[in-house]
Amino acid sequence: MVGKWYRSVVWLAVMLTPAIGQDTASVHLVEQKPVAITQVAPETFLVDFGRVAFGNLSLTSPSVPGKVEVRFGEALKDGRIDTNPPGSVRYAAVKVALTGTTTIVAPPADARNIKPPAVLTPPSWGVLTPFRWVEVQGWPTELRVDQIHRLAAFDRTWIDDAAAFHSSDPMLDKVWDLCHYSIKATTFAGVFVDGDRERLAYEADAYLTQLSYYAGDADPRIARATFDRLIQFPTWPSEWAPQMVFMAYADWMQTGDTAWLAAHYGVLKTKLLDERVGPDGLVLSTSKLIRHGDIVDWPVQERDGYVFTSVNTAVNAFHLHALEEMSQLAEALHMPDEAANFLKRERTAQAAFQQKLFDPGTGLYRDGVGTDHASLHANLFPLAFGLVPVQQRPRLAQWLAGRGMAGSVYAAQYLLEALFENGQDIAALSLITAPGDRSWRHMVESGTTITWEAWDQKYKPNQDWNHAWGAAPANLLPRFVLGAQPLTPGWGRALIQPHPGSLASVEGRIPTPRGELSVAWKLDGSFTLALTLPPKMTAKVELPALEGSTEVRVDGARVSAHREGQWWTLKEDVSGTAIITER
Numbered sequence: 359m360v361g362k363w364y365r366s367v368v369w370l371a372v373m374l375t376p377a378i379g380q381d382t383a384s385v386h387l388v389e390q391k392p393v394a395i396t397q398v399a400p401e402t403f404l405v406d407f408g409r410v411a412f413g414n415l416s417l418t419s420p421s422v423p424g425k426v427e428v429r430f431g432e433a434l435k436d437g438r439i440d441t442n443p444p445g446s447v448r449y450a451a452v453k454v455a456l457t458g459t460t461t462i463v464a465p466p467a468d469a470r471n472i473k474p475p476a477v478l479t480p481p482s483w484g485v486l487t488p489f490r491w492v493e494v495q496g497w498p499t500e501l502r503v504d505q506i507h508r509l510a511a512f513d514r515t516w517i518d519d520a521a522a523f524h525s526s527d528p529m530l531d532k533v534w535d536l537c538h539y540s541i542k543a544t545t546f547a548g549v550f551v552d553g554d555r556e557r558l559a560y561e562a563d564a565y566l567t568q569l570s571y572y573a574g575d576a577d578p579r580i581a582r583a584t585f586d587r588l589i590q591f592p593t594w595p596s597e598w599a600p601q602m603v604f605m606a607y608a609d610w611m612q613t614g615d616t617a618w619l620a621a622h623y624g625v626l627k628t629k630l631l632d633e634r635v636g637p638d639g640l641v642l643s644t645s646k647l648i649r650h651g652d653i654v655d656w657p658v659q660e661r662d663g664y665v666f667t668s669v670n671t672a673v674n675a676f677h678l679h680a681l682e683e684m685s686q687l688a689e690a691l692h693m694p695d696e697a698a699n700f701l702k703r704e705r706t707a708q709a710a711f712q713q714k715l716f717d718p719g720t721g722l723y724r725d726g727v728g729t730d731h732a733s734l735h736a737n738l739f740p741l742a743f744g745l746v747p748v749q750q751r752p753r754l755a756q757w758l759a760g761r762g763m764a765g766s767v768y769a770a771q772y773l774l775e776a777l778f779e780n781g782q783d784i785a786a787l788s789l790i791t792a793p794g795d796r797s798w799r800h801m802v803e804s805g806t807t808i809t810w811e812a813w814d815q816k817y818k819p820n821q822d823w824n825h826a827w828g829a830a831p832a833n834l835l836p837r838f839v840l841g842a843q844p845l846t847p848g849w850g851r852a853l854i855q856p857h858p859g860s861l862a863s864v865e866g867r868i869p870t871p872r873g874e875l876s877v878a879w880k881l882d883g884s885f886t887l888a889l890t891l892p893p894k895m896t897a898k899v900e901l902p903a904l905e906g907s908t909e910v911r912v913d914g915a916r917v918s919a920h921r922e923g924q925w926w927t928l929k930e931d932v933s934g935t936a937i938i939t940e941r
Contacts, residue, residue: 384579385548386514387483389416389507398438398493403501405492409539409807410824411510412486412546412554414464418505421458426496428454430465430489432823439493444815446555446822448488456498462509468554475591476557477547479511486511486546488554488824490807513545515577520874523835523866529791530835530861533798537832540809541570544826550584553811553822559587561598563827565605566771570832572612576869581609582618589625595653596643596673600680602629607683610690613871614848620691626684631677639707640714641677643668654735657818660766662733667726671715671736678707679743690847711745721753734764734773741776751780759785763796767813767828774830778838781924783859787839790831798831840866840877845898848872851931854889855900870895885940889932896931901940911939 393408410432417428429451431439443449450465464484470476479486492508494501523534544551550567551557568581585605592599603626610619634641643652648666652673655661664672681704688697715723715736722732723740740746741754758773759782765773770789777786791799795814809828812818837843841856849870856864856879865878865888873892880886885901901910903926910919910926913936918929926940 383548384513384515384577384583385511385545387413387509387511390510391507392503395501395503395506397501399495401497402493402495403497404438405494405501405506407490407492407508409543410488410490411508411512411543412488412824413508413510414462414484414486415492416460416507416509417454417463418460419454419456419458420499422456422498424496424498425453425455426494428452428463429493429495430487431491431493432488434491439491445818445820446553448554448822450487450489470555471557475559477549477551477559477587479547483509483511488543488808511546512542513548513575513577513580515579516542516545516575517869518542520869521574521836521867523840523864525839525864526862527787527791529799529802530787532802533790533831534835536798536802536807537570537809537829538574539807540824540826540829541567541574541832543808544824545571545580548580548583549587550580550826552827553825555820555822558593559584559591560593561588561601561605562595562768563825564588565601565608566768566830566833567826568605568608569771569837570826570829572608573833573836573868576612576871578609578613578615578618581605585609585622589622594651596631596641596647596651596670597653597676599629599631600676602626603680603683603687607687610687610847611844612849614846614850616690619687623687623691626687630680630684631673635677635707638710638714639703640669640710641674643670643673654733655766655769657766657812659817660769660812662735662761662764663731664733664735665725665729665731667728669714669727671711671723671726672739674707674711674715675739675743675745678704678711678745681707682743708745711740712747716750721750722757734758734761735769738765738769738773738776741780742772755780755782758782763789763792763813766817767810767825767830771827771830771834774834775838778834778857783838783857786834786857787859787861790834801828836866836868839864840868841879842868842875842877844870849875849895852891852895852897853900854887854897854932855925856887856902858885858902887938888936889938890935891933896933899928899932899938900925901938902926904940907940909941911941912936 392405394406396404398404429439432448433440433443441449452465454463462484465487467485525531549559550564552560552563564584606626631641636642652670654664654672681700685697685700714727723736725731725733725736738758746754774786808824810823811821811825838857841854843853845851845853849872858881863880867874867876872895876890878888891897903921903924909916919926
């Protein structure tokens with residue numbers, strides 16, 4: 359674990375001017391020792407810090423005449439730093455005088471990262487770049503561990519072992535570790551950014567990162583700073599704007615804070631694409647928006663042949679889901695008339711959505727009005743957002759599972775949610791660890807330590823290797839496999855509903871605003887769940903119904919529970935610590 363390699367040297371709270379939607383006070387620099395130093399040529403040393411992080415170097419040099427060249431790299435080639443890496447994979451070099459003192463060594467600034475809307479970092483830190491390896495050429499003596507340290511920027515509230523995940527599948531554990539660390543490593547700027555190529559906040563990136571961040575740190579500050587920045591610097595895709603509603607809803611469910619929600623409620627109402635809504639309640643797309651606006655997925659070759667029309671199924675799915683969540687947010691703010699209005703609009707548009715976009719003959723949603731093409735995306739988003747009629751969901755989920763990972767790492771968040779929520783646990787887990795180059799197993803086996811922007815370099819040649827939107831299992835595994843989610847705002851009541859798939863056992867913990875929540879379950883003919891809840895939290899517990907099971911016991915005593923579909927649901931909530939067994 360990275361936490362074993364570093365010691366904190368300074369807690370910096372240097373605020374940028376202007377610092378629009380940015381909380382640099384929530385980020386600090388951490389000094390990290392190398393995990394290995396290897397001499398690779400005369401007077402040339404390769405330094406390995408174990409994982410990629412955004413930072414620069416503290417270097418203590420001997421007092422001799424001359425200079426050394428310091429090279430920073432994210433990639434290796436033939437045992438040396440790759441000086442011509444692909445796409446936006448980082449490499450930089452700088453000359454440093456040997457002064458006999460300790461100095462900060464930073465790479466040259468990238469022109470795209472030094473002015474807004476790129477998210478800036480405090481000038482006092484020096485330039486930060488993502489790197490794992492450093493090469494020092496021209497070093498006149500042996501390079502010692504105490505002479506070179508990385509100064510890496512991380513969220514200062516992050517505690518490495520606040521969250522944990524261990525399962526009966528070693529590859530799944532490696533995927534979780536990769537994704538969990540990816541969230542930590544990309545907090546370097548105090549705002550959720552899309553990666554190092556642009557260092558911009560995007561609504562979709564921010565929402566996906568927010569979900570995974572909450573699985574590792576309960577503090578809402580960085581998510582809120584990102585939200586505020588996106589108010590100032592909104593981005594262009596049609597489906598990105600409604601995800602501001604998703605971010606606010608996730609904040610409310612995480613914190614229960616209606617004061618923050620009330621302060622941002624007005625701007626949320628501008629994110630519903632209302633200016634594009636037609637008489638039937640559906641969002642319309644002009645030819646210009648079809649060309650540059652409606653995004654569906656990114657990069658474009660990940661769209662599964664999506665046919666764009668003036669009524670886009672994916673765009674409307676986001677619109678409908680945002681309306682439904684806005685209704686709940688208005689209720690939370692004691693605005694019943696507004697809540698009823700949002701719900702009425704959602705139901706009107708829902709009726710048109712089903713009538714015009716669902717094909718009862720195939721059981722699938724068309725990409726839009728005017729085409730019979732039914733892509734993965736036209737179906738995964740409606741299913742993930744609960745728009746599909748209940749009786750149609752099993753068939754559609756089975757169809758999606760059969761299509762495989764036909765979308766990007768971004769769409770995978772929603773695809774896997776749809777599968778987990780609709781009885782396709784085995785398929786969802788299989789997609790995460792599938793062989794081939796379209797899974798997180800591929801990232802793990804490639805040796806990357808932060809998730810990529812795309813499944814592989816060939817799918818997006820300019821991709822960067824430090825993209826948090828590729829880290830969806832960091833939230834999916836705690837939410838669905840451990841099975842812990844907030845059921846009421848602020849985690850006053852949780853839902854514990856494990857989705858075992860083909861796993862034999864899982865244990866882990868997540869931080870919540872009320873304290874640590876831990877879950878361990880084992881499937882070996884019966885299903886046993888060990889649960890520890892923090893104070894002032896209760897949980898509704900649902901266990902996967904095993905074939906032939908007839909009862910549920912809590913701490914050895916039989917309890918009232920009813921079996922419905924794939925779940926045993928306990929009649930009474932659980933609190934504190936309990937051992938729950940299904941027989």
